[in-house]
Amino acid sequence: MMNGEEKWVVGIDIGGTAIKLAFIRPQGEMIYKWEIETNHLNHGEEIPNCIAKEIEKKRLELGLIKGKILAVGAGAPGSVDVVTGIVNEAINLRWSHRYPLQQKLEDACQLPVVIDNDANCAALGEMWQGAGISSRNLVFVTIGTGIGSGIIINGHIVHGAGGAAGEIGHVTVIPVGGALCNCGKMGCLETVASATGIVRQATALVSEASASDDGLSTLYKQNGVFSARDIFELAKTGDYKANTVVQTSLSHLGIALANVANTLNPETIVIGGGVSRAGDFLLSQLNLIFHQHAFQSVKETTVLTLASKGNDAGVLGAAWLAKQQYM
Incomplete structure (x- = not known):
């Protein structure tokens, strides 16, 4: 289907109602996108695991080798400390003060992860491929x-x-x-x-x-x-x-x-x-x-x-x- 040497990244937009996910080529081409319902159980603690399971499920469905996916980027609501990977608070996700999203996603996905605020991510998306x-x-x-x-x-x-x-x-x-x-x-x-x-x-x-x-x-x-x-x-x-x-x-x-x-x-x-x-x-x-x-x-x-x-x-x-x- 494509050059086996090329790596993909995963883009994730975590919202209070739904989580959007996509496999994306380095040039910005969106290969596959989907969304799942946000799981609020256990004060939002299931969210990282749900994301990891979805990525693995789609990887297998598309027949991708394990090393095809290089890294994960995720946007989350609320103020984000991008140095520590901590979401200071996200009420609509039921995350209390200083939720370590980056670490939890890395543990669940077994991939390197970078996070930022969701509006910041949308700004970058419009700069990279959109109106800006x-x-x-x-x-x-x-x-x-x-x-x-x-x-x-x-x-x-x-x-x-x-x-x-x-x-x-x-x-x-x-x-x-x-x-x-x-x-x-x-x-x-x-x-x-x-x-x-x-x-x-x-x-x-x-x-x-x-x-x-x-x-x-x-x-x-x-x-x-x-x-x-x-x-x-x-x-x-x-x-x-x-x-x-x-x-x-x-x-x-x-x-x-x-x-x-x-x-x-x-x-x-x-x-x-x-x-x-x-x-x-x-x-x-x-x-x-x-x-x-x-x-x-x-x-x-x-x-x-x-x-x-x-x-x-x-x-x-x-x-x-x-x-x-x-x-």
Whole structure:
């Protein structure tokens, strides 16, 4: 099937609901990808063993010799100490303080392992094979139920002193009277610009005026709930309340991104995650706000774009880490 001398790496993206895995060639070609349900039993202690079993199972199914797989790269949520291979905490995986993920994966897989934060891995994946393929300086922002980000300067991830660099979602945008964030602070960007924050604002808006017959209120009366996607779709049609929510959220996001760009001046800011599926509508609105608040030379050199690798970005970036360290 291929040159027997060539080694593959494994890219892994560990999420609270599912774990994505892929066998990837050194050039970035994805040979085989699959996913499994995340096993939360025993406070997440089964996760490394489940990953090891899956890798071995697929290796045998594909008829690969044992030495074909050179190394494993893995992305995990939460702040990661990349020197020790420890995840400081990952609540949605039920890992308590300072979980030694790298060591546990190496013991289970009997392969060398490198780990990093999942958003950092997605940033690397977009730089290596995606929307930021020509960029050495890149900020990746993923907008879903929360907001995560990865910062790449001169081709290297910025980790910070404690592995928590790039927490754009926890920049304070409403200093007084803001909503409580999952991090324990008030008024974080995540509370207004994530999918959860967008839905929270829309729910509050329709609850205040239940007699209204606009599209957003009607949808809420019919279903008792709506998603961020519903809100964006209604905003595209000109619905006043949906537009109010979207403009408020994107205003905070656009200013935050302009501040990041004014500080770092990346070549590219890549927007990913579920909310990015609003596509060109989201990007055009964001660009307007971004350009209002970006420094002149930043406006001339920093480009906002949508992620192109979707759910594959994390495994690609994790594989890139393994390739860089072990090839």
